[in-house]
Amino acid sequence: MEQRITVEITKRDKPELKKEEKQDRAPSGVSSNAISCTKCGTPIDLKDLEKNWFCCPQCDFHMPLSARKRIELLVDPGSFSEFGEKWTSTDPLNFFDLKSYQDRINDIRAETGVKEAMICGRATISDHPVVLCVMDFAFMGGSMGCVVGEKFVRAVDIAIEERRPLIVFTTSGGARMQEGILSLMQMAKTTCAVQRLETEKIPYISVLANPTTGGVLASFALQADVILAEPEALICFTGPSVIKQTIG
Ligand SMILES: [Zn+2]
Incomplete structure (x- = not known):
């Protein structure tokens, strides 16, 4: 649980990576600007998540x-x-x-x-x-x-x-x-x-x-x-x- 919340905070505060670095670090199929829904696992773009009040657009789970x-x-x-x-x-x-x-x-x-x-x-x-x-x-x-x-x-x-x-x-x-x-x-x-x-x-x-x-x-x-x-x-x-x- 603590881990999940840390994700949200560090994503917000961490410095912008260069494009090449982003490509290096992103796991296959998931953009580095996305996090996975805790409940259904759907990758969600951080911007979309914020627009949706930090609720999963797929299953409506309320993210930390x-x-x-x-x-x-x-x-x-x-x-x-x-x-x-x-x-x-x-x-x-x-x-x-x-x-x-x-x-x-x-x-x-x-x-x-x-x-x-x-x-x-x-x-x-x-x-x-x-x-x-x-x-x-x-x-x-x-x-x-x-x-x-x-x-x-x-x-x-x-x-x-x-x-x-x-x-x-x-x-x-x-x-x-x-x-x-x-x-x-x-x-x-x-x-x-x-x-x-x-x-x-x-x-x-x-x-x-x-x-x-x-x-x-x-x-x-x-x-x-x-x-x-x-x-x-x-x-x-x-x-x-x-x-x-x-x-x-
Ligand atoms: Zn979900």
Whole structure:
């Protein structure tokens, strides 16, 4: 899954190749400006894919989108004003797997240009003011740590203060294990924030993008007034690969 999303981001950011280089690198029958549909395998030209809102023209599968791209496609041009973009995770556990948590964050930021797993801001959609939170699977599988939790709560605060509806796009592998129990606490924290939206009668819409799983699904993703989902999105608490590993 992570692989698929990386494809979209690197295609967009990579420098233009010379014509000869393109011919060298393109696999037979597939142009280097094309990617294959995740579901039906049809090669799709990137320009055609973008024109079709990143849905496969053949089978309508919704291809992965970066948070920035999703925002660009959704809001009125130039209306998005981000908050919390400089917030960054601390490393309370001094967590180390193959590399330190801090190095992992720095590397992903350098690779993808994404600073955290959720981007939040004010925007207008067809002139309607909203508060928007969009998750990005390319950043550590869209996992929820302290920054994601805090950004969501700040978005709720703004929605209440400014009487704007809150719209959230989720795509996540769940809680961020590198932050241990603190990441699990974000489930309680975001759930309490949603409760305040309800008390204040602020509309809350959540859109489940592929995949939405784990602690994000089990907290704010499924607590909205209106819940939509991408067609055929993987929506579950525990993903199929983890279940397979656990029970064979
Ligand atoms: Zn397809």
